Amino acid sequence: MQERLEYCKVCENRKFRMEQGIICGLTMEKPTFEDECPTYEHDEVEHQKLIKKAELSFEREFAERTGGSGRRSSKDSLPTSGSGTATGAGFRILGVLTILGSLVAIGYRISDNSYDASSFIRVIRPIIGLGIGVALYMRGEAQKKEMEKLKEKR
Structure with missing residues (x-):
């Protein structure tokens, strides 16, 4: 029926x-x-x-699945073709760049032989940046997986 x-x-x-x-x-x-x-x-x-x-x-x-991070097309307000993929790739690239920058900064701070109270803080900041880079990369991967799931449903 x-x-x-x-x-x-x-x-x-x-x-x-x-x-x-x-x-x-x-x-x-x-x-x-x-x-x-x-x-x-x-x-x-x-x-x-x-x-x-x-x-x-x-x-x-x-x-709902992507936290609203997909770009919208001005024509019909639907997600543009590949927008979630592009956003996910952007997160991954930003994550990798942040990780690399943090590793360079950590190496620079460790190679600096002057150890005082502020040297600990100078090393911690890039380590925090490293954590942020990993989080951004993981967000990009999650975005990629969500887009694949939604494409399979469609």
Whole structure:
């Protein structure tokens, strides 16, 4: 029955009654056809509305899973092609650069032979930067995995 109603949602002969839901406008009853309705007339406008609704649902799910970090297209406010992938790649690149910069800074601080109270602080800052770099890289990888999951669902 549910499959038939999905079919009827995009038929121009559909009617809606509060007590029954979607019914056939010709018979004024719930659909009874088996495989194909002989009086089916495709409603392209309604079909496009259902497609748009599904796309918006995908956009909401994408935003929830990625924390809203996907770029939006100004044309139809859907995620642009590859936007999550680009954001994830950006996080990974930023993470690697931060890690490399932190390692260079740590090496520079350790090679500096003057040990005083401030030398500990000078070494700790790049180590914190290293942690931030790792976190950024991991965020990029998580973004990549979420995009792959969403593409599989679609």
